[in-house]
Amino acid sequence: ALMITDECINCDVCEPECPNDAISMGESIYEIDPHKCTECVGHFDEPQCVQICPVACIPVNPQHVETRETLWQKFDRLTGSR
């Protein structure tokens, strides 16, 4: 899963881009729910929030480092597609 660091400027552009609805406004900055984030696996070739963030503040969450296979399994679980 990805995460949003405190460099976030609350510009709002990433929230509607997330195909998993994993991004929402937190207490002071935007947050990514690691249980919903597939790093866009299953939807797009690249994480859409990373592509659009103007300040590049969306790295991989060090507490939720996942393989592509694990991300695919999460996608399947979230969508019930396989």
Ligand code: SF4
């Ligand atoms: Fe924050 Fe980047 Fe999302 Fe804008 S695109 S709200 S700066 S994480």
